[in-house]
Amino acid sequence: MTGAVGRRRRAAGWSSAARYLLLLAVLALTVGPFLWQLSTSLKGPGEDIYRFPPSLLPRHPTLANYAEVARVIPVWDFALNSLKVAAANVLTNCAGAALAGYALARLRFRGRRVAVAVFVMAMLVPVESIMIAQFMTMRQLQLHDTLLGVVLPGCIGAMNVLLMRNAFAALPYEVEEAAFVDGASAWQRFVRIALPSVKGTLAVVAVFAFMGAWDDFLWPLIVLSDQSKFTLTVGLNYLHGTFADNQRLVAAGSVIAVLPLIVLFAGLQRYFFRGVGEGAVKG
Amino acid sequence: MRNAAAAVAPRGSGRRRGIRTHLPTSPWLFLAPGLLVVGGFSLYPFLSTVAHSFTDARTLRAGRFTGGANYQEMLHDPMFWTGLRNSVLYVLGVVPPLVVLPLLLALLVRRSVPGIAFFRAAFYLPVVASVVVVGLIWVWLLDDRGLINALLEALGFGRARFLSDPWLLLLSAMAVTVWKGLGYYMIIYLAALAQVPRELHEACAVDGAGPVRRFLTVTVPAVRATMVLVAALSAVNAFKVFSEVYLMAGATGGPGGEDTTLVMLVQQAGTGLSGRVGYASALSVVVFVLTLGLMLLVLRANRGEDR
Numbered sequence: 001m002t003g004a005v006g007r008r009r010r011a012a013g014w015s016s017a018a019r020y021l022l023l024l025a026v027l028a029l030t031v032g033p034f035l036w037q038l039s040t041s042l043k044g045p046g047e048d049i050y051r052f053p054p055s056l057l058p059r060h061p062t063l064a065n066y067a068e069v070a071r072v073i074p075v076w077d078f079a080l081n082s083l084k085v086a087a088a089n090v091l092t093n094c095a096g097a098a099l100a101g102y103a104l105a106r107l108r109f110r111g112r113r114v115a116v117a118v119f120v121m122a123m124l125v126p127v128e129s130i131m132i133a134q135f136m137t138m139r140q141l142q143l144h145d146t147l148l149g150v151v152l153p154g155c156i157g158a159m160n161v162l163l164m165r166n167a168f169a170a171l172p173y174e175v176e177e178a179a180f181v182d183g184a185s186a187w188q189r190f191v192r193i194a195l196p197s198v199k200g201t202l203a204v205v206a207v208f209a210f211m212g213a214w215d216d217f218l219w220p221l222i223v224l225s226d227q228s229k230f231t232l233t234v235g236l237n238y239l240h241g242t243f244a245d246n247q248r249l250v251a252a253g254s255v256i257a258v259l260p261l262i263v264l265f266a267g268l269q270r271y272f273f274r275g276v277g278e279g280a281v282k283g
Numbered sequence: 284m285r286n287a288a289a290a291v292a293p294r295g296s297g298r299r300r301g302i303r304t305h306l307p308t309s310p311w312l313f314l315a316p317g318l319l320v321v322g323g324f325s326l327y328p329f330l331s332t333v334a335h336s337f338t339d340a341r342t343l344r345a346g347r348f349t350g351g352a353n354y355q356e357m358l359h360d361p362m363f364w365t366g367l368r369n370s371v372l373y374v375l376g377v378v379p380p381l382v383v384l385p386l387l388l389a390l391l392v393r394r395s396v397p398g399i400a401f402f403r404a405a406f407y408l409p410v411v412a413s414v415v416v417v418g419l420i421w422v423w424l425l426d427d428r429g430l431i432n433a434l435l436e437a438l439g440f441g442r443a444r445f446l447s448d449p450w451l452l453l454l455s456a457m458a459v460t461v462w463k464g465l466g467y468y469m470i471i472y473l474a475a476l477a478q479v480p481r482e483l484h485e486a487c488a489v490d491g492a493g494p495v496r497r498f499l500t501v502t503v504p505a506v507r508a509t510m511v512l513v514a515a516l517s518a519v520n521a522f523k524v525f526s527e528v529y530l531m532a533g534a535t536g537g538p539g540g541e542d543t544t545l546v547m548l549v550q551q552a553g554t555g556l557s558g559r560v561g562y563a564s565a566l567s568v569v570v571f572v573l574t575l576g577l578m579l580l581v582l583r584a585n586r587g588e589d590r
Contacts (some may be wrong), residue, residue, distance in 0.1 A: 005546045022391055023402050030406050036430060052433040071325070092316075100317030109310040120319060122325040128523045128546045129571035132553035132563045133328035133335065139342070153324040156317045156388040186305035190313075215413035217526050218546075222554050237530065240419055247423055254416040265411045269404045 034258070039253035041065050049247060065252040072243060075256055077228065078235035081147060082214055082257075085231055088151045090206050091214035096156035097205055098198070101164025102190050106176065116165075122158035127219070135222050142225045149223045150231065167201035168194055207268055214261060217249065232257045332571075335564035342558040353565035363566070366536075366545040369528075370454060372579070373544065374521045376457040377464075381517040384461070384508050385468035390502070391475055392469070403473075407466035414463065418530030421459045422446065425531075446531060449541035454528040456542070463527075468513050475509035476502070507548075508585070515581040519574055524548065545570050 035056065043049050044062040069075050103109075104116055106144075135144065135152050136273050143149035171194060179189050195202075217233040224230055230238065336353055340346025357363045392403050409417060424430050425445035432442045445455045483501045492500065503510075525546040528536065534551070536543025543551075549570065553563025 012526065013479060019391065019394075026388065026391070027402060027405055030409055030462075033407065033420045033424055034412070037423065050433070051332045052437060054430055054433065066365055094321065096316040096443070099313045103310040103313035107305055107310040107313070109307065112310070115314055115318065118326070119321060122321040124575070125325050125329045126519070126523055126574050128525065128549065129567040129574070130325065130328040130332050132549060132558070132560055132567060133332040135326060135554065136331070136335075136342070136560060137324065137328055139444070152320070155337075156320040158321050158325065161317050161321075169384070186309045186313075189557070211411060212570065215415075217413065218413050218550070220548065233413050236415050236419065241533075247426075251423065254419045258412045260415045261411050262408070265407075266404070269400075269407075 019218045037251045038255055040248060041255050043248060045248075056229060065248040066256070069239070069249045069256070070247065073235055073239050073253070074228070075232075075235065075239075075253055078230050079256060079260075081229060082232040085147055085150050085220075086210045086213040089155060090145075090209045092151070092155035092186060092205055093157055093209040094202055096203065097160035097164045098195060099190075100156070100161045100193055101166075102168050104161070104165040105168035106189075106194065107186060119161050123162070125141045127153075131219060131222055134219075138223055140240040144223055145225050145229060150220050151213070153219065154216075157209070157212075161208070163205060164198065167198040171197050180198050203268070207264070210264065211261060285347070296354050329571075332567050335561055336568045338561045340560040340564075342554075342556055342560055346561050349561070353562050356562065357565055358570070362540055362543060362548060365540060366543050366548045367569075368525065369542060370522050370545045370573075372453065373457060373460075373524050374518050378514055378518050378519040379458050380461045382467055382514050385465050385513070386472050386502075386506065386510070388465060388469045388477055389472035390498075393473060403469075404569045406469060407448070409463045410466040412463075414526040415530060417459060417463050418527055420533055421462075425455055447538065449537055449539075450535050452532055452542050453528070456524070456531050459527050459531070460521065460524065464517060468517065470505060471513060472509060475506045479505040511581060511585040515578055518577050520583060522574055522577055524568065545573075 034276050035281055036054075039056050039058055040049055042058040042061040042063070042065070044058070044064060047055075100115075100119075104112060104119075138144040138149045138152070141149075143152065175193055175197075176189050179193050184192070215233065216231075217237070220231045220234045221237070224234055227235075227238070236250075236253050236257055240250050243249050295332070313453055315579050335346065337348055337350060338346030339349045339352070351459040354453050366494050388406060390582045392399055392406065426432070427442060427444065427446070431445070436442055443451060444487050472473055479502065487497045523546050528542055529547060529550075534547075545566065549563050552559050552566060
């Protein structure tokens with residue numbers, strides 16, 4: 001009897017050890033490449049970055065590559081451009097999607113089905129298949145090669161509107177009924193009652209809007225041509241194309257591009273996983 | 284006050300869809316920004332893409348109607364067939380691992396053991412990072428003198444030309460896409476696994492089924508719908524691949540354009556001051572039709588199996 005229990009406990013110990021071993025192996029696979037890039041960015045010119053066996057820890061860590069990458073390309077200006085685009089994208093997506101989502105979920109009016117259909121259809125059109133026409137539209141509006149032109153096409157995502165609609169639809173009607181009885185207008189009910197109740201979904205929309213804008217590559221690549229207006233991703237591609245020989249600089253540039261996201265993600269990952277698990281997937 | 288209360292639909296009527304207690308224009312004011320953006324920057328460009336595809340428009344010149352000339356030219360353009368081949372190969376290469384591996388990963392991180400939150404977040408990191416950063420990291424790792432080649436050589440395999448051999452390059456780009464997508468689909472599977480009733484597993488365990496058996500007889504059928512969803516999502520995304528190949532192979536799609544994809548062709552043809560907007564639009568229409576077809580195909584296959 002005790003032998004059986006001991007055996008089972010030992011088996012459980014083994015399986016938990018195996019689980020952690022697997023977890024660590026996957027960890028090395030997913031995070032290792034980032035660490036290798038970080039390590040490369042910290043290695044000085046005296047250190048052979050092609051050495052084998054590789055040294056993950058730089059022998060004389062230096063930030064010189066970061067100063068150098070800022071000298072060869074205006075990496076901080078690129079970062080600022082990305083930040084502007086991402087911040088604008090967060091604001092417009094949260095505001096626009098919440099407004100539209102509220103109307104679709106909580107207001108009754110003729111043409112609502114048509115409005116929903118418009119957003120669903122827009123979601124089904126892949127960006128890749130309309131980007132040339134979007135570019136032509138931006139040219140007509142004289143907004144090509146501007147940051148505004150980068151922001152506009154995605155500034156209120158159809159997917160976000162539908163996400164917000166689901167969030168508002170899940171709220172009980174009773175709260176709003178009371179507010180209506182008290183004479184609150186649709187706008188007042190939206191701002192004071194409905195909006196505070198969907199903070200979780202709003203946070204998910206905000207995080208995705210920020211990451212989407214910060215990480216986007218194809219559209220800024222198409223719409224921007226003047227180097228001073230590049231976002232970080234387009235600037236990095238340029239750095240990679242022009243200074244491909246100096247891997248340390250490319251590494252430093254990519255660390256600058258990924259670090260803010262890691263910080264943002266680490267801070268918000270609680271929301272993130274909850275929101276993704278509960279709302280976004282089912283949405 | 285009493286009138287107002289009466290205007291509110293009676294409680295408990297399940298079909299109530301909203302409260303008509305607002306000015307008739309209010310909903311449209313709420314919807315205006317969203318409809319404007321979506322209409323102006325998605326639906327209108329879509330219609331104008333279709334229209335442009337029948338013209339010889341260029342970036343700086345409005346086109347004349349040329350009927351199906353663009354489509355005809357496409358059929359005789361070897362680059363179109365290369366791009367189509369690569370985009371299709373990308374789907375075939377990327378979808379199976381992206382359906383299976385994230386499921387295994389989700390099973391691995393599912394149980395709440397100490398430190399699991401850290402592992403989940405860390406596995407999600409490649410999803411968070413920009414595709415450009417991810418591309419540059421892998422270009423560095425797969426370089427002729429990079430870490431992976433150094434490892435291969437140390438193990439006695441000799442070096443592989445991951446970034447200059449057309450086929451190896453395509454495979455490498457696929458591997459990067461899979462690597463970047465693992466965490467994303469893992470989360471989708473985690474949500475699905477949370478819905479699988481524990482009793483099923485327990486009943487099966489009582490019957491003496493081992494973990495592999497239980498995986499195949501309980502887990503897989505229970506998350507089958509999610510597997511189809513993952514297949515559809517990853518197939519559609521793989522078909523539209525641009526950045527990974529663009530970054531690893533260069534703007535022209537590697538040696539002789541052998542690695543170019545459909546979306547890369549759209550970008551090449553349609554941008555710049557001399558961009559052939561008409562031709563690029565025809566390519567775009569093909570991308571759209573095939574993407575939609577792919578989606579319908581996966582969903583249809585799923586429905587067929589249910590019967």
